[in-house]
Amino acid sequence: MTTKKAPNCSKRSKVGDTLYMQYTGVLKSNGVKFDSSYDRGHPFVFKIGHGQAIQGWEQGLLDICEGEERKLIIPPSYAYGDVGAGDAIPPQATLLMDVKCDKI
Numbered sequence: 001m002t003t004k005k006a007p008n009c010s011k012r013s014k015v016g017d018t019l020y021m022q023y024t025g026v027l028k029s030n031g032v033k034f035d036s037s038y039d040r041g042h043p044f045v046f047k048i049g050h051g052q053a054i055q056g057w058e059q060g061l062l063d064i065c066e067g068e069e070r071k072l073i074i075p076p077s078y079a080y081g082d083v084g085a086g087d088a089i090p091p092q093a094t095l096l097m098d099v100k101c102d103k104i
Contacts, residue, residue: 001070001071002068002069002070003069003070003071003098004067004068004069004100005065005068006065006066006067006068006101007067008067009065009066009067009068011065011066011104012063012064012065013048013061013062013063013064013065013101013104014048014049014062014063015048015049015062016047016048016049016050017047017048017104018045018046018047018048018104019045019046019047019048019061019064019101019103019104020043020044020045020101020102020103020104021037021043021044021045021046021057021061021099021100021101021102022037022038022043022044022099022100022102023035023036023037023044023097023098023099023100024036024037024038024097024098025095025096025097025098026095026096027089027090027093027094027095027096028073028093028094028095028096029093029094034085034088034089034095035088043102043103048061048062054074054078054079054080055077055078055079056072056074056075056078056079056095056097057072057074057097057099059078060072060074060097060099061099061101064101064104065101065104066101066102066103066104067100067101067102068100068101069098069099069100069101070098070099071096071097071098071099072095072096072097072099073094073095073096074094074095074096074097075094076091076092076093076094079093079094079095080093
């Protein structure tokens with residue numbers, strides 16, 4: 001869902017675009033933060049539609065504008081499924097991601 005619209009949107013993201021995203025992710029089950037680009041001081045950069053991000057991002061960030069903010073609720077099947085990710089994300093975790101598109 002969009003939480004903040006971009007003031008001017010002349011371009012929306014599409015498959016093949018490189019996105020520069022700021023984000024904070026927490027576990028839905030307990031609200032514990034598992035990762036944040038803000039903590040590292042630089043955005044996460046990936047090419048949408050090329051398998052460089054989890055499916056929840058690949059689908060949830062299509063048609064986003066520069067400066068737009070969204071909240072993504074990502075079920076396990078679109079995140080890390082039965083495996084989880086290291087110690088931070090347990091198996092079958094639903095992720096809540098607050099994201100902001102800095103640049104397309």
